[in-house]
Amino acid sequence: MISATLNTYIVLSALLFAIGFFGVLLRKNTLILFMGLELMLVASTLALAAFSRFNGTNDGNVFVFFILTVAAAEVAVGLAIIVTLFRRRQTIEVDELTALKN
Amino acid sequence: MGPILFNVFALLTVIAALGTVLNKNAVNAAMSFMLCLVGVAGLFVLLEAYLLAFVLLLVYAGAVAALFLFIVMLLDTHALRRPFQSTSVVAATIAGALLAVGVLAIYKQPELAAVALPDGPGVGASLKGYAYQLFTTYLLPVQIVGFLLLIAMLGVIVLSKKFETETKVVGGE
Numbered sequence: 001m002i003s004a005t006l007n008t009y010i011v012l013s014a015l016l017f018a019i020g021f022f023g024v025l026l027r028k029n030t031l032i033l034f035m036g037l038e039l040m041l042v043a044s045t046l047a048l049a050a051f052s053r054f055n056g057t058n059d060g061n062v063f064v065f066f067i068l069t070v071a072a073a074e075v076a077v078g079l080a081i082i083v084t085l086f087r088r089r090q091t092i093e094v095d096e097l098t099a100l101k102n
Numbered sequence: 103m104g105p106i107l108f109n110v111f112a113l114l115t116v117i118a119a120l121g122t123v124l125n126k127n128a129v130n131a132a133m134s135f136m137l138c139l140v141g142v143a144g145l146f147v148l149l150e151a152y153l154l155a156f157v158l159l160l161v162y163a164g165a166v167a168a169l170f171l172f173i174v175m176l177l178d179t180h181a182l183r184r185p186f187q188s189t190s191v192v193a194a195t196i197a198g199a200l201l202a203v204g205v206l207a208i209y210k211q212p213e214l215a216a217v218a219l220p221d222g223p224g225v226g227a228s229l230k231g232y233a234y235q236l237f238t239t240y241l242l243p244v245q246i247v248g249f250l251l252l253i254a255m256l257g258v259i260v261l262s263k264k265f266e267t268e269t270k271v272v273g274g275e
Contacts, residue, residue, distance in 0.1 A: 004108040007214040023123035061226040073254035
């Protein structure tokens with residue numbers, strides 16, 4: 001059993017961030033890569049909410065609110081880019097998207 | 103009850119996050135992503151940020167994950183035989199080691215562990231605090247975020263619309 005102290009929340013958030021980060025580093029499918037990016041954002045919101053709860057101030061929670069809004073906009077634009085990419089190149093694998101190489 | 107729920111939600115979150123990142127099938131990955139968000143929403147409830155838990159479920163697990171599923175099914179990409187990049191394994195190892203050191207440094211920090219929960223209900227428990235701060239201290243960010251959403255909407259329309267001239271050029275060749 002792990003007790004729910006502030007540093008457990010921070011470590012959990014760091015763990016989630018790390019998992020999302022490795023998803024971004026290691027996956028080839030752009031969609032799953034993007035999901036890893038979203039995991040990183042959610043991990044940061046968890047840390048903010050935990051700090052807010054333990055410090056007794058509401059600013060962290062309000063910040064989480066803004067992060068959620070920006071993330072929603074980001075997902076919409078990112079997925080539109082992926083769809084356009086697929087329409088042009090017929091692939092969304094990062095290995096084959098090498099137009100900017102050299 | 104609280105500590106048990108914390109363990110359950112933490113475990114659910116981490117396992118579902120691993121499922122998201124490691125799954126070969128993009129649909130299963132999106133489903134795991136949704137489960138992970140449910141776990142994080144549960145943690146928000148334990149932190150007494152009820153509004154945030156609700157918004158997370160509504161915006162993330164509802165809209166964003168559904169959008170992901172929609173795009174996965176729209177693009178219909180086949181599952182790769184080797185879904186992991188081998189080139190960035192070295193980078194991942196180094197990054198993992200650095201992250202482990204950082205996490206250990208946080209975990210061993212006695213000041214963080216000593217922070218006790220403040221008495222009474224959490225500040226994020228009531229809607230009043232959010233409303234007051236959003237309309238006083240954070241009024242400008244609220245307007246900027248609204249403008250950002252508008253621009254994102256316009257951007258998505260421009261990105262996904264097929265323009266007449268573009269198709270003509272492709273057809274002309």
